[in-house]
Amino acid sequence: MVRLPRKPSLWIKFFLRIAFVIVAAIAVNEALYFASRRQTFLMLTLVVLIAIAAVWELIRFAFHMRHRPPVVEIDRQPLAYGDTADLRVIEKHPHRLAEIGVRLIGECSTCVATDISEYREMKYARTRCYEEELLRLQPSGVIDRTVQVQLPKSPPADGMKWSIVVDSTLECGDVIEHPYPLRVR
Numbered sequence: 001m002v003r004l005p006r007k008p009s010l011w012i013k014f015f016l017r018i019a020f021v022i023v024a025a026i027a028v029n030e031a032l033y034f035a036s037r038r039q040t041f042l043m044l045t046l047v048v049l050i051a052i053a054a055v056w057e058l059i060r061f062a063f064h065m066r067h068r069p070p071v072v073e074i075d076r077q078p079l080a081y082g083d084t085a086d087l088r089v090i091e092k093h094p095h096r097l098a099e100i101g102v103r104l105i106g107e108c109s110t111c112v113a114t115d116i117s118e119y120r121e122m123k124y125a126r127t128r129c130y131e132e133e134l135l136r137l138q139p140s141g142v143i144d145r146t147v148q149v150q151l152p153k154s155p156p157a158d159g160m161k162w163s164i165v166v167d168s169t170l171e172c173g174d175v176i177e178h179p180y181p182l183r184v185r
Helices: 010-038 041-065
Strands: 071-074 084-091 097-116 119-137 143-150 161-170 175-182
Touching: 010 041, 071 161, 071 175, 084 097, 084 161, 097 143, 119 143
Parallel strands: none
Antiparallel strands: 071 084, 084 143, 097 119, 097 161, 161 175
C-alpha cells in the first residue's frame, strides 16, 4: 500500500504561525516607539491585542499539533474514474478523540463574472462538487480500518481535484480536518 502525504504539512503551518508571532513582536516594538514619542496609545493597544491573539493562536495550534494526523494508505495510485481501491486508515493514538470520519471529496473551480458598465469583476473559488462519507466511528482503541473507495464513472465537473479528508472530532469539541490529495487520471 502507498502512504498518502498530508497537504499542507503541519510543520509548514506551525512555522508560518511562528513567523506571524515574530512580525507581531516587531510591530509591538515599533508601536512602543511611536507611543512613547507621539502618545498614540490607541495604536499601541491595537497592536498589543493583535500580538496577544498571535501568541494565543500559536499556543492553540501547538496543542492541536500534539494530536498526530492519522496514517492513510491506498493500494494503488493514480486512480482512473470508475476505479475501486482499498483505503487503509490507521490512528495509533485515539485517546483524545470523540469521533473520526473519512470522506472522499471532489473539489471543482467556479467562476462568477459581474458586469457593471465598463467594470468586470471575476471571482474564482473552489467548491466541493462531490462528497461521499466512507467511514464514521467512535474509537475505543487503536484504529486500523480498511474501506473501499470508488470514484464516479465520470468527473462531475471539469478540473476536479480529489482528496481523502479525515476529520477528527476531539473530546473538547474541536474538529481537525486532515486532507490527503488523491491523484486521478
